[in-house]
Amino acid sequence: MSEALQGVPALGPVGGPGGGAAAGPLAVEGAGRRRALNPSLLIGGSIVLAIVLLALVSYVWTPWPPMRVLPVEPYQTPNAEHWLGTDRLRRDVLTQILVGARTTLFVGLVAVGVAAVVGVPLGILAAMSPGWLGQLVMRTNDVLLAFPALLLAIMFAALYGGSTRVAMIAIGIATIPAFARITRSGALGVMASEYVVAARSAGRSALGIAGRHVLPNVAGLVIVQASVSFAIAILAEAALAYLGLGTPTGQASWGRMLFEAQTTLRSAPHLALVPGAAIALSVLGFNLFGDGLRDWLDPKLEGR
Amino acid sequence: MTDPARDATAGPPGPAIELRGVSRDFRRRRTSLSTPPPVVHAVRDVSLSVARGERFGIVGESGSGKSTLLRLVCGLDRPTSGELYVEGRPVHDQPHRRLRWLRSTLQLVFQDPMGSLDPRMRVRDIVAEPLVAQGRRAGNRERVVDLLERVGLSADAADRYPHQFSGGQRQRISVARALAPDPDILVADEPVSALDVSVRAQVLNLIDEVVEGFDLTLVLVSHDLSVVRHVCDRVTVMQRGELVEVAPTEQLFTAPEHPYTRSLLAAVPDLQTALSGRTARDLAAGVRGQAPA
Numbered sequence: 001m002s003e004a005l006q007g008v009p010a011l012g013p014v015g016g017p018g019g020g021a022a023a024g025p026l027a028v029e030g031a032g033r034r035r036a037l038n039p040s041l042l043i044g045g046s047i048v049l050a051i052v053l054l055a056l057v058s059y060v061w062t063p064w065p066p067m068r069v070l071p072v073e074p075y076q077t078p079n080a081e082h083w084l085g086t087d088r089l090r091r092d093v094l095t096q097i098l099v100g101a102r103t104t105l106f107v108g109l110v111a112v113g114v115a116a117v118v119g120v121p122l123g124i125l126a127a128m129s130p131g132w133l134g135q136l137v138m139r140t141n142d143v144l145l146a147f148p149a150l151l152l153a154i155m156f157a158a159l160y161g162g163s164t165r166v167a168m169i170a171i172g173i174a175t176i177p178a179f180a181r182i183t184r185s186g187a188l189g190v191m192a193s194e195y196v197v198a199a200r201s202a203g204r205s206a207l208g209i210a211g212r213h214v215l216p217n218v219a220g221l222v223i224v225q226a227s228v229s230f231a232i233a234i235l236a237e238a239a240l241a242y243l244g245l246g247t248p249t250g251q252a253s254w255g256r257m258l259f260e261a262q263t264t265l266r267s268a269p270h271l272a273l274v275p276g277a278a279i280a281l282s283v284l285g286f287n288l289f290g291d292g293l294r295d296w297l298d299p300k301l302e303g304r
Numbered sequence: 305m306t307d308p309a310r311d312a313t314a315g316p317p318g319p320a321i322e323l324r325g326v327s328r329d330f331r332r333r334r335t336s337l338s339t340p341p342p343v344v345h346a347v348r349d350v351s352l353s354v355a356r357g358e359r360f361g362i363v364g365e366s367g368s369g370k371s372t373l374l375r376l377v378c379g380l381d382r383p384t385s386g387e388l389y390v391e392g393r394p395v396h397d398q399p400h401r402r403l404r405w406l407r408s409t410l411q412l413v414f415q416d417p418m419g420s421l422d423p424r425m426r427v428r429d430i431v432a433e434p435l436v437a438q439g440r441r442a443g444n445r446e447r448v449v450d451l452l453e454r455v456g457l458s459a460d461a462a463d464r465y466p467h468q469f470s471g472g473q474r475q476r477i478s479v480a481r482a483l484a485p486d487p488d489i490l491v492a493d494e495p496v497s498a499l500d501v502s503v504r505a506q507v508l509n510l511i512d513e514v515v516e517g518f519d520l521t522l523v524l525v526s527h528d529l530s531v532v533r534h535v536c537d538r539v540t541v542m543q544r545g546e547l548v549e550v551a552p553t554e555q556l557f558t559a560p561e562h563p564y565t566r567s568l569l570a571a572v573p574d575l576q577t578a579l580s581g582r583t584a585r586d587l588a589a590g591v592r593g594q595a596p597a
Contacts, residue, residue, distance in 0.1 A: 194414045197414070203404055203407030280416045
């Protein structure tokens with residue numbers, strides 16, 4: 001899990017202070033490209049950054065040993081000892097939230113990774129190959145798109161048993177069409193440009209054009225799609241865990257916590273409220289981040 | 305800058321570009337089940353030859369098939385029928401992968417100074433692209449700087465991005481890229497029509513200069529007659545996919561033979577007609593009236 005989490009900050013630089021990295025070639029004097037970060041991007045970026053930090057912190061410090069049954073009273077409401085209370089199994093809720101953030105990010109990352117690694121090349125292929133092959137790719141894509149991500153994930157979980165791994169791969173597969181679609185539409189625009197004609201007449205192969213021209217020029221679109229899909233993946237993971245098809249008992253997951261809290265919804269509502277709020281906040285964060293990123297990148301796309 | 309070794313092996317003497325009865329049809333989308341899909345004849349039965357070292361102009365209004373013809377010559381599209389030779393080698397029946405030689409022999413300069421340079425690439429990589437695409441790696445850095453200086457840009461332009469340049473400068477970059485693989489033929493598709501009038505002359509002079517200096521054959525496409533007159537030795541006029549007239553530039557401008565050529569020439573605004581108080585409508589009507597059958 002640790003290697004996946006080290007990958008998480010890779011998303012960070014796009015929105016955080018490192019936004020300069022993406023803006024480097026664009027933020028040039030006199031070109032009028034320097035634009036203020038919009039509120040969506042700032043708020044969304046901060047939430048995303050906060051979740052990443054929570055997950056990272058959980059590796060070095062948690063208020064109580066994670067996933068351990070403690071010699072304390074169950075169903076405690078938030079207090080000085082346990083900031084967010086304890087659950088039925090006498091576990092510390094804050095600790096579970098922290099450790100659960102890892103699961104959330106890990107699932108989002110793998111799901112989005114699977115979707116992008118498969119979807120982006122498919123989209124480029126569909127845009128670059130004329131005629132039946134492109135049609136075949138896109139029609140197949142449409143069929144897959146017709147399945148709600150969650151339904152597909154439930155099917156996979158039913159087939160292969162519920163586990164975090166099955167859940168995230170299923171979510172990833174269900175997200176492929178979104179990536180293929182957005183990539184294709186961007187790639188079609190690139191393929192119609194004169195610099196592609198120039199590259200062809202310079203002797204570039206199709207693969208060379210895809211790598212040197214199409215991919216860099218659709219990267220912005222893909223990054224935006226990734227952050228929006230991340231939010232969907234988080235929600236899907238929580239839903240699967242809640243349905244008992246995702247992360248199994250004994251592992252921290254916000255969806256899992258929600259599931260376990262439902263029997264005591266009246267007597268200990270905070271056990272449902274806390275993970276519920278965490279899920280809602282992170283989905284909101286990634287959505288805002290994606291929207292902000294889109295707005296931030298868009299004028300540049302037009303300005304070409 | 306011409307390479308003597310290459311001159312020695314410059315192939316058999318003969319035209320740089322030769323077209324024999326070249327046509328290109330496009331099939332439109334079927335409009336009904338009972339009738340066959342309509343066909344657009346973009347280029348019809350065009351035969352012409354461009355001599356080595358010649359500056360050949362193609363004029364015509366939009367939709368006349370200029371661009372299609374150009375795509376055919378560049379091997380970016382294949383003719384429906386007819387034969388096409390560049391430097392004596394066939395282009396019309398070759399698959400793309402067999403046209404690698406053409407990619408260094410013939411290079412293009414495009415119309416849109418914004419769209420013809422990849423916004424995500426540094427000028428260095430843009431200019432070196434034909435070299436890299438043809439597998440040349442060594443010495444590209446120096447060559448790029450040479451070329452940039454040759455087209456009137458400073459060496460530090462190499463590290464910048466296209467949007468940091470003006471339209472005229474971008475066309476210079478485009479010319480530098482076209483020169484990179486040391487081509488024999490330069491094809492310019494409306495190279496100045498997207499530029500401000502004030503920088504047109506500069507870019508035209510640059511093209512003029514490199515054609516001279518690098519011993520190139522030039523094919524220039526334009527809808528602007530004055531541009532063609534400024535640069536070309538010989539001109540052809542295209543209308544609806546056909547060549548209506550081919551003539552040396554001065555002859556075409558002073559004694560046009562075809563009525564369509566005359567109407568094109570008459571449509572060029574000049575001071576005399578403007579001062580005589582005639583409106584565009586009069587001009588158009590007058591031209592039609594004068595045109596002999």
